[in-house]
Amino acid sequence: MAVINSIADREQDMKAWRHLLHQHPETSYEEVWTSDFIAAKLQSFGIETHRGMGKTGVVGVLRGIGNGTSAIGLRADMDALPMQEMNEFAHASKTPGRMHACGHDGHSTMLLGAAQYLAETRNFDGTVYFIFQPAEEGGNGGEAMIKDGLFDQFDMKTVWGMHNWPGMDVGKIGVHSGACMAAADFFEMRIAGSGGHAAIPDLAIDPIPCGAAIVQSLQSIVSRRVPALEPAVVSVTIFESGSAFNVIPGSARLGGTARSFSPDVRKFLEESIYEIAIATAKAYDCEIEIDWQSGYPPTVNHAEESARAAAVAANVLGADNIITDLQPSMGAEDFAYMLAEKPGSYIWLGAGPAKNGAMLHNDRYDFNDDILATGASYWARLVESELPK
Numbered sequence: 070m071a072v073i074n075s076i077a078d079r080e081q082d083m084k085a086w087r088h089l090l091h092q093h094p095e096t097s098y099e100e101v102w103t104s105d106f107i108a109a110k111l112q113s114f115g116i117e118t119h120r121g122m123g124k125t126g127v128v129g130v131l132r133g134i135g136n137g138t139s140a141i142g143l144r145a146d147m148d149a150l151p152m153q154e155m156n157e158f159a160h161a162s163k164t165p166g167r168m169h170a171c172g173h174d175g176h177s178t179m180l181l182g183a184a185q186y187l188a189e190t191r192n193f194d195g196t197v198y199f200i201f202q203p204a205e206e207g208g209n210g211g212e213a214m215i216k217d218g219l220f221d222q223f224d225m226k227t228v229w230g231m232h233n234w235p236g237m238d239v240g241k242i243g244v245h246s247g248a249c250m251a252a253a254d255f256f257e258m259r260i261a262g263s264g265g266h267a268a269i270p271d272l273a274i275d276p277i278p279c280g281a282a283i284v285q286s287l288q289s290i291v292s293r294r295v296p297a298l299e300p301a302v303v304s305v306t307i308f309e310s311g312s313a314f315n316v317i318p319g320s321a322r323l324g325g326t327a328r329s330f331s332p333d334v335r336k337f338l339e340e341s342i343y344e345i346a347i348a349t350a351k352a353y354d355c356e357i358e359i360d361w362q363s364g365y366p367p368t369v370n371h372a373e374e375s376a377r378a379a380a381v382a383a384n385v386l387g388a389d390n391i392i393t394d395l396q397p398s399m400g401a402e403d404f405a406y407m408l409a410e411k412p413g414s415y416i417w418l419g420a421g422p423a424k425n426g427a428m429l430h431n432d433r434y435d436f437n438d439d440i441l442a443t444g445a446s447y448w449a450r451l452v453e454s455e456l457p458k
């Protein structure tokens with residue numbers, strides 16, 4: 070068993086769809102052209118199509134042969150990123166400041182390819198829901214679809230997800246059992262001192278040394294406070310202040326992210342960041358305001374579904390090409406919300422070496438079209454295996 074022949078035969082079509090999607094990148098909840106394109110494709114395959122769930126989300130409903138009542142959901146994301154593409158090939162983004170730099174154009178295409186094949190063959194008994202979600206890149210689009218009744222309106226037993234994975238060889242699939250991606254929280258701090266002349270610091274309250282001390286001290290949370298075997302990251306990614314060589318600024322702004330898996334560590338990171346920032350600001354005679362934004366929870370695969378996903382992947386690519394002992398990623402994933410409600414599994418699809426050194430979210434990244442047929446075949450075989458005739 071391998072890539073499904075009739076899916077391989079439609080590879081050129083899928084490539085054309087993928088390139089069109091790549092040319093029309095749209096960010097969180099603005100996926101209007103994209104959802105129109107996806108809905109039109111689903112309808113052209115004869116698939117019942119529902120629009121507007123989670124604002125721009127699309128759900129396709131396909132029933133197999135027989136009277137089976139079981140149902141599963143396959144999910145793809147369809148949003149792009151607010152960044153300028155630097156590629157110059159023919160299918161590069163036509164919208165300045167917008168780019169499919171995470172491969173969601175490929176994810177949507179693979180699910181469309183599988184949908185077309187399944188609509189033609191209906192070699193399964195039950196119902197498959199094709200879920201195209203908006204706003205994966207930090208916009209909680211998966212959660213928005215759930216809040217809009219995704220699981221109430223469409224009663225599915227399990228949910229399944231996939232992400233292309235540059236750095237993993239083409240022809241390989243990674244399946245985690247348990248935690249796969251981290252929880253991601255974000256913080257922003259505004260440090261207020263009082264500005265003055267750079268030559269007379271004793272008459273000012275300088276927020277910059279205060280900010281620098283906070284950045285340094287935050288780095289002690291993971292290295293000195295979190296148990297060594299617990300995964301955690303604290304990264305300060307924003308430090309803005311000042312505008313002149315000879316002026317002590319009145320304020321500084323810091324921002325960053327905290328990543329973790331365990332709920333206890335997650336809470337501890339938040340508490341420690343507050344504690345250190347407030348105490349350090351006080352030591353430097355500065356005022357501080359802190360905003361905390363809880364992001365995606367950890368993405369946790371369910372053990373039984375992951376074992377079944379690995380078996381289906383082995384059916385497509387051969388058992389030797391399925392990696393089940395991968396480390397999880399400290400990245401985060403909106404599919405976490407769906408996996409928190411329903412059993413399922415989220416796999417990594419090997420995408421080969423990062424092209425031109427371009428990893429996900431790089432301005433020269435491009436989805437690898439060589440894996441379109443593999444991804445679509447995995448989806449199709451998963452449906453045929455989960456909903457047997």
Ligand SMILES: [Zn+2]
Binds near residue numbers: 170171206429430
């Ligand atoms: Zn991304």
Ligand SMILES: [Zn+2]
Binds near residue numbers: 171172173205232
């Ligand atoms: Zn992504």
